[in-house]
Amino acid sequence: SFELTQPPSVSVSPGQTATITCSGDPLPKQFACWYQQKPGQAPVLVIYKDSERPSGIPERFSGSTSGTTVTLTISGVQAEDEADYYCQSADINTVVFGGGTKLTVL
Amino acid sequence: QVQLQESGPGLVKPAGTLSLTCSVSGGYISSSHWWSWVRQFPGKGLEWIGEIYATGGTKYNPSLESRVTISVDRAKNQFSLILRSVNAADRAIYFCARVDYTNSLVRWFDLWGHGTLVTVTS
Numbered sequence: 001s002f003e004l005t006q007p008p009s010v011s012v013s014p015g016q017t018a019t020i021t022c023s024g025d026p027l028p029k030q031f032a033c034w035y036q037q038k039p040g041q042a043p044v045l046v047i048y049k050d051s052e053r054p055s056g057i058p059e060r061f062s063g064s065t066s067g068t069t070v071t072l073t074i075s076g077v078q079a080e081d082e083a084d085y086y087c088q089s090a091d092i093n094t095v096v097f098g099g100g101t102k103l104t105v106l
Numbered sequence: 107q108v109q110l111q112e113s114g115p116g117l118v119k120p121a122g123t124l125s126l127t128c129s130v131s132g133g134y135i136s137s138s139h140w141w142s143w144v145r146q147f148p149g150k151g152l153e154w155i156g157e158i159y160a161t162g163g164t165k166y167n168p169s170l171e172s173r174v175t176i177s178v179d180r181a182k183n184q185f186s187l188i189l190r191s192v193n194a195a196d197r198a199i200y201f202c203a204r205v206d207y208t209n210s211l212v213r214w215f216d217l218w219g220h221g222t223l224v225t226v227t228s
Contacts, residue, residue, distance in 0.1 A: 001168065043215070049212060094165075094168060095154035097151070097152040100150055
């Protein structure tokens with residue numbers, strides 16, 4: 001198995017850009033995706049295959065990758081973006097989630 | 107619009123068996139996806155439990171494999187989770203989810219149920 005590491009928390013002011021990172025040795029070879037989870041709700045997919053955005057997800061959400069790190073970027077953060085964000089990847093035997101990052105909109 | 111809904115007991119006795127069902131509505135358990143169970147612990151961490159293909163093939167988290175069985179009933183449009191020999195550490199919100207993929211290394215959960223809390227208590 002493998003591990004994915006995220007910062008526990010990120011804070012940003014409304015209108016600013018939030019960046020949330022996810023690091024893991026397999027990431028250069030394996031795609032990652034991102035989920036947004038608000039309190040009391042199920043996770044929602046916001047990015048898949050490193051940088052693809054599902055239909056219905058605002059364009060301010062984007063994903064990128066560099067080496068062993070994938071990054072979720074939220075441009076022009078809005079109050080409604082305050083949530084927990086999880087990265088996820090897979091190998092042939094398992095699926096792994098990062099520990100989650102709490103995004104606080106100040 | 108496809109929706110998933112978990113159902114099952116919210117309380118399970120220690121050393122007992124947790125049994126949950128996920129009902130799929132607005133669509134069918136198709137061969138275009140895998141169908142999965144994920145749990146979330148009180149401290150918020152997410153853990154993949156396993157998944158099943160429409161034809162019955164399964165994949166399990168190696169750390170849980172000895173205690174887990176996932177099955178599918180296409181006639182009822184449901185898939186189910188059994189977790190044996192539960193203990194306090196199995197207390198979590200259990201989600202069912204649909205898996206989209208391009209290959210075995212590129213998988214993501216594109217649709218989730220609301221989740222159901224299962225507590226282990228005597």
